[in-house]
Amino acid sequence: MSFADIIGQEAASASLRASVKNEAVPQAYLFVGPESVGKMRAAAEMAKTLCCLNRALGGDDACDTCVNCTRIEADQHPDVRRIAPDGEQTKIWQLWTRSGHPPGALETLHFAPVAAPRRIFIIERAETLNEEAANSLLKALEEPPPYAHFILCAPSQSGVLPTILSRCQVVRFRQVATGVIAGALAARRGLSPTEAGVLSAYAGGAPGRAFRLADVPELREQRAALLEIAARIGETERIGAFRLAEDLRGAAKTKIKKGDEDGDSERTARGDIVRAVDVLTAWYRDLLSLSLRGNDAPIVHEELREAAGRAAHRYRPEQIAENLETLLKFRRHLLRNANTQLATEVLMLRLVPRKAA
Numbered sequence: 001m002s003f004a005d006i007i008g009q010e011a012a013s014a015s016l017r018a019s020v021k022n023e024a025v026p027q028a029y030l031f032v033g034p035e036s037v038g039k040m041r042a043a044a045e046m047a048k049t050l051c052c053l054n055r056a057l058g059g060d061d062a063c064d065t066c067v068n069c070t071r072i073e074a075d076q077h078p079d080v081r082r083i084a085p086d087g088e089q090t091k092i093w094q095l096w097t098r099s100g101h102p103p104g105a106l107e108t109l110h111f112a113p114v115a116a117p118r119r120i121f122i123i124e125r126a127e128t129l130n131e132e133a134a135n136s137l138l139k140a141l142e143e144p145p146p147y148a149h150f151i152l153c154a155p156s157q158s159g160v161l162p163t164i165l166s167r168c169q170v171v172r173f174r175q176v177a178t179g180v181i182a183g184a185l186a187a188r189r190g191l192s193p194t195e196a197g198v199l200s201a202y203a204g205g206a207p208g209r210a211f212r213l214a215d216v217p218e219l220r221e222q223r224a225a226l227l228e229i230a231a232r233i234g235e236t237e238r239i240g241a242f243r244l245a246e247d248l249r250g251a252a253k254t255k256i257k258k259g260d261e262d263g264d265s266e267r268t269a270r271g272d273i274v275r276a277v278d279v280l281t282a283w284y285r286d287l288l289s290l291s292l293r294g295n296d297a298p299i300v301h302e303e304l305r306e307a308a309g310r311a312a313h314r315y316r317p318e319q320i321a322e323n324l325e326t327l328l329k330f331r332r333h334l335l336r337n338a339n340t341q342l343a344t345e346v347l348m349l350r351l352v353p354r355k356a357a
Ligand SMILES: [Zn+2]
Pocket: 051, 052, 053, 054, 055, 062, 063, 064, 065, 066, 067, 068, 069, 070
């Protein structure tokens, strides 16, 4: 992997490479942008580039083959530490050693690096630092040793303590266009344009999410199960809505092991339902397209065109549009701590077709 492999973040990559080339790398970065758009990938590339044994003066990319590059890529380098939240928070013992816990990652800060020219601390999801941890990090950022670099990552600047923010150079990462993600999926995973189109449509602008959908078979199976439920909604009467809600909650449950997925929000039961809602939303978008533009209209779920066509005919176009609106509202409602059982039941009651008057 190199900077050139980071999908759709040309501006961020160019600015990072320029700072390496000019030997003007700040000691603290804050990479800001949505989940799974490439922040951690860029942090790893930056660490490799700074530690690479083969990079000539004025070079701006890592060789990817020296011992430092390969160890950093495998997250096995003694001078490069990644710190991820423990549950919902990043806590003080993860930074500084506290009794009853493994050694804190920052304990090495004041020792010269052992295998690389620098020491690099990558803090994933810096917005989860609790107050104690954030204050102690601030102290480290105030007077870092000359060989130390910090790369903090966060979805936005607003979750980061202003005093920490003021010590960091901010680099922005953006949502990536669906077409760009589809192109990368086709090129790197050999997916057909149709498959790549479906997965990129689900990625919400985050290439990391699209590649997980391609690489984790359980996620593919889950999507198929959710689409099956989506197709059943159009054939169900109000009385069947509770059963649909139960099936939806069952199918939404993440069956994959920790580490295969995104950060915390996506691992919770609520996160599971949100993902299921995204599948339903994509389905109703297809129905709307078919309903308004006819059977040959472009849709995401090409492989389900026939079933989608049948489902589209069970609704009036206005009702499909209403259902999309309902899903959007439901998603927001859910993110504000709604009870998932009750909420999914109400949702299904609203989505099933209404009998013509
Ligand atoms: Zn190297």
